[in-house]
Amino acid sequence: MQRFTQLFQDIDATTSTNEKVRSLQAYFQAQETDPADKVWALYLLLGKTRRRTVTSRVLRDVFLQISDIPEWLFKDCYAQVGDSAEVIALLLRDVDLASPSSSSSSSSISLHQWMEEIIPMYKTMATDDERRDLIVSWWAALDNTEIFVLNKILTGAFRVGASAKLVIKGLAAATGVSEAVLAHRLMGDFSPTVEFYTSLTSEEATQNAPSQPYPFFLATSLDEAKFQDEDFDRWRAEWKWDGIRAQVIKRDDQVFVWSRGEDLVTEQFPEIEAMMATFPNGIVMDGEILCWQDGMPLSFNHLQKRLGRKKVSKKVMEESPVHFIAYDLLEYGGVDIREKSWGDRTQSLSTLLAVHTAPNLHQSVPLEFRSFTELAELRQNSRQQGAEGLVVKAIDSPYLVGRKRGYWWKYKVEPMSLDAVLIYAQAGSGKRANLFTDYTFALWQGDTLVPFAKAYSGLDNAEIDALDKWIRRHTTERFGPVRSVEPIHVFEIGFEGIAKSTRHKSGISVRFPRILRWRKDKPAIEADTLESAKELLAFFQ
Numbered sequence: 001m002q003r004f005t006q007l008f009q010d011i012d013a014t015t016s017t018n019e020k021v022r023s024l025q026a027y028f029q030a031q032e033t034d035p036a037d038k039v040w041a042l043y044l045l046l047g048k049t050r051r052r053t054v055t056s057r058v059l060r061d062v063f064l065q066i067s068d069i070p071e072w073l074f075k076d077c078y079a080q081v082g083d084s085a086e087v088i089a090l091l092l093r094d095v096d097l098a099s100p101s102s103s104s105s106s107s108s109i110s111l112h113q114w115m116e117e118i119i120p121m122y123k124t125m126a127t128d129d130e131r132r133d134l135i136v137s138w139w140a141a142l143d144n145t146e147i148f149v150l151n152k153i154l155t156g157a158f159r160v161g162a163s164a165k166l167v168i169k170g171l172a173a174a175t176g177v178s179e180a181v182l183a184h185r186l187m188g189d190f191s192p193t194v195e196f197y198t199s200l201t202s203e204e205a206t207q208n209a210p211s212q213p214y215p216f217f218l219a220t221s222l223d224e225a226k227f228q229d230e231d232f233d234r235w236r237a238e239w240k241w242d243g244i245r246a247q248v249i250k251r252d253d254q255v256f257v258w259s260r261g262e263d264l265v266t267e268q269f270p271e272i273e274a275m276m277a278t279f280p281n282g283i284v285m286d287g288e289i290l291c292w293q294d295g296m297p298l299s300f301n302h303l304q305k306r307l308g309r310k311k312v313s314k315k316v317m318e319e320s321p322v323h324f325i326a327y328d329l330l331e332y333g334g335v336d337i338r339e340k341s342w343g344d345r346t347q348s349l350s351t352l353l354a355v356h357t358a359p360n361l362h363q364s365v366p367l368e369f370r371s372f373t374e375l376a377e378l379r380q381n382s383r384q385q386g387a388e389g390l391v392v393k394a395i396d397s398p399y400l401v402g403r404k405r406g407y408w409w410k411y412k413v414e415p416m417s418l419d420a421v422l423i424y425a426q427a428g429s430g431k432r433a434n435l436f437t438d439y440t441f442a443l444w445q446g447d448t449l450v451p452f453a454k455a456y457s458g459l460d461n462a463e464i465d466a467l468d469k470w471i472r473r474h475t476t477e478r479f480g481p482v483r484s485v486e487p488i489h490v491f492e493i494g495f496e497g498i499a500k501s502t503r504h505k506s507g508i509s510v511r512f513p514r515i516l517r518w519r520k521d522k523p524a525i526e527a528d529t530l531e532s533a534k535e536l537l538a539f540f541q
Contacts, residue, residue, distance in 0.1 A: 002110045003033055004041050005146045011162050020162045023171025034113035039197035044158050048189060052156035053122055054135070056084040059151055060131050062489040063088045067095045080435020081101065085151035089144045095142035100102045101465070107305065115192070119154065165402055175201040183215040183401050188262055193494065210251035213258040214284060214330050214338065216382045217279060219391050222409035228372045228394075234394055236366035237378055239387035240410060242300055242497055243290035244512070248324060250276045251334075257289075269324050275358035280335030285326045286399075287364070292323030298384040299499035300511055324362045329401055338399035339411045366393075375411070382413045388496055390412045415494035416510075416536060418528040419519055421449055422489045425471045426482045436471045436483070437464055439515075441493055443506065445530040450504040452533065453493055458515025467518075490519040491525050498537045508533055 010023035024045075028038055043049055069091060079089045109118065118138070125131040132224075139147050151156040162170075168186065172179045184474055185200050188211065244259040255276045257266040266273055269289060277285075291302035292402055302320035306312055329349040330338050346366070353363050367390075369375045375392070382389050389412030397407035420441035428437035438456045442449035458469065467489075477484040495510035502507070507530075 001111055001142070001146055001149070001493055002108055003027065003030075004037065005149050005259075007041065007460070008160055009145060013158055017166065020166055021170045021173060024162065024167060025116075025173040028171050028174035033111065035194045035197050036111055037110050039192045039194065039200075040112045041117050042171065042186075042197070043164065043190075044153065044166070045160055046164050046186065047159070048192075049153075049156065049158070050294060052154075053119055053218055054154040056155050056157075057156065058131075059088055059135070060084055063091065063095075065132065066097070066136055067091065078433070079427060080434050081431040082427070082431070085155060086148055086159065086417050088151060089148035089502040091344075092139060093144055093421045096135060098280075111140065114150075120153075142189050154166075171201070175203075177201055177203055180401050182238075184212070187213045187215055188264065190257065194219060201206055210254055211249065211256040211258075213247040213249060213256070213262075214286075214336075214399075216245065216260050216286070217246070217400050218407065218409035219410040220403050220405050222392060222411040224372075224521040227409065232372075232375075234368055234391055234396065235369070236395060236447055237369060237375060237392050237411075238327065238364045238366060238391045239382065239392045240387055240389040240412065241288045241290055241297060242388045243297065243325075244303060246287060246289050246324075247330070248272060248276060248283075248285045248287065248326075249331075250279045251281055253281060257370075268309055268312055269322050271317065271360055272314060272324050275324070277362055278358075280333070280354075282331060283352070284329070284331035285324075286330055287324055287326040290323050290325065292360070293321060297323075298516060300497060301499045301509065321360070323362075326361065326363045327421040328399060340398065341395060342393050342397045342399070343395040366500055379411055379413060412496075415496055415516070416498060417494045418443065418452075418533055418536070419490050419522060419526070420452065420493050420529045421487045421524045422485060423449055423451065423487055424482050425467075434462075435464060435468045437468075440490075441513075442487070443528050443530045443533055449487055449529055450506050452504070452508060452530070453495065453510050453513040455491075455493060455513045457513050458494075459518065463518060485487040487524050490522045490524055492516040492519055498533065500537065506533070508537060520523045 001500050004027075007023060007027045011020050013021065014020060014023075027033060027041065052507060060074065063069075064074060074087065074091070077091065078084060078087050122131060122134060125134055134443050138150060149158070149378055168182050171177075172182055175182075175313050182200065190196055190200075244265070246265070247258045249256040249258070253371050255266065255273045256264060257269055257272055259265050272289070289303070292296040298320065305316050306322070309316075326349055327487070328342070328350065329345045330336070331354070339349065342349075346363075349363055353361070365519075367378055375390070378445060389410065392409040392411055394407045420443055422439055423442045424437040424440035426438040427433055438454065440454050442451045442453050444450075470489075471483060471485050474486045474488070475483045476486060492515070493510075493513055493515045496517040497511035499509055499511075501507060501509035
């Protein structure tokens with residue numbers, strides 16, 4: 001635990017990407033670090049575990065029981081820090097935790113022992129008192145930073161200031177295995193065992209599990225000024241659909257559907273599993289899952305009815321019929337073809353789909369353009385197609401890992417927007433816990449303001465500070481952490497999509513809302529109406 005906590009501190013203490021990678025490399029390269037610890041460190045750093053052993057509320061209650069700090073003071077401290085795990089670790093500096101049962105050597109217990117033996121003990125405790133005493137004994141044996149790390153692991157909220165890409169870069173530097181190979185081997189979930197770590201870091205090829213997907217290749221935002229100088233014969237466009245990016249795999253007579261977030265979602269889309277029945281083994285297609293009807297995509301709300309379900313009912317399948325649009329072919333006949341050009345891969349995909357067809361499957365059709373003007377015109381027609389823009393791809397591009405500039409560009413339409421009135425505010429979390437940064441906005445319905453969207457991004461630091469001071473001076477009511485404010489300020493709220501919703505008072509929901517600008521030039525009475533929003537909804541349905 002000491003070495004892992006030191007790694008956490010080293011990463012957290014710098015904003016330098018190179019320094020973070022060097023710290024990760026040193027940890028994974030260290031001979032004195034047990035491979036069992038390395039694989040658990042990797043599991044935690046990649047965010048593979050989100051299982052919660054203890055809730056933040058339980059940790060807070062345990063702390064309040066053993067300290068002289070009143071609950072109101074704890075809440076005030078939390079309001080400044082924004083994280084229960086960190087507040088408890090900081091406040092425990094002034095609490096005497098000495099107890100006969102605590103072991104002074106617990107701090108030096110290895111990470112894998114904590115994860116495999118010690119933390120699981122919590123689930124075996126029969127009473128609340130036993131669980132409280134166990135937590136206190138852990139706290140008593142650790143220093144404050146170790147307590148913070150332990151608390152985050154216990155609550156399933158462990159995060160570190162290094163992306164998965166940086167973690168893989170550090171591991172590659174330590175082991176000599178390429179980043180691309182490691183990224184592939186780490187796709188999906190894995191068991192944090194020494195055997196897995198040994199095979200992961202072996203330079204020799206390893207047998208992949210049938211379910212293992214490939215790392216996704218992602219597009220970068222297109223720079224209009226630079227792209228106008230391109231040779232347009234080298235490029236093709238595709239519609240950018242607002243669905244779930246996914247890989248559909250058929251190997252060993254089994255079908256697997258993976259989302260871009262590395263979630264196995266096969267059970268949520270049984271129609272896709274069924275459509276692959278006639279396909280040969282050794283196929284991996286990259287594409288988009290949408291709900292589709294009458295040749296057009298349905299709103300993302302239809303997809304949300306399926307997400308997180310272990311079993312999709314017949315009614316949901318009828319009301320939200322699913323469709324897969326194939327963009328790319330990554331594996332053909334059991335052979336990884338990602339190094340081939342996009343043009344060759346899509347030709348192979350066409351050959352495959354000419355033989356193996358399904359009513360809920362079609363290939364994305366490349367769109368040609370001879371000038372930037374034609375590309376811009378295609379983009380303007382996106383919403384009429386039910387798309388959110390274009391993805392522009394080089395014909396000669398291989399299928400790479402992550403975001404690599406120069407091959408794939410996303411060219412999205414400008415967001416829809418409405419001018420709305422700020423009516424509620426709530427403090428943020430983490431570094432913004434002492435500022436009001438989470439806002440609720442409303443539209444007019446007659447003389448009444450009806451909430452329609454929440455947003456927390458889009459303002460710069462100066463605007464956030466100014467708005468925070470105004471909120472504190474113009475609060476009219478408090479509802480727990482939420483403050484009602486005078487309905488004075490108007491903001492332009494941008495969003496990618498709009499749909500009907502029975503869960504919202506406004507009757508609509510918007511996708512990816514964010515603040516585009518603070519309309520200081522506009523009085524609240526001139527903000528948009530709910531009727532305007534419904535007209536927008538009708539136009540794009």
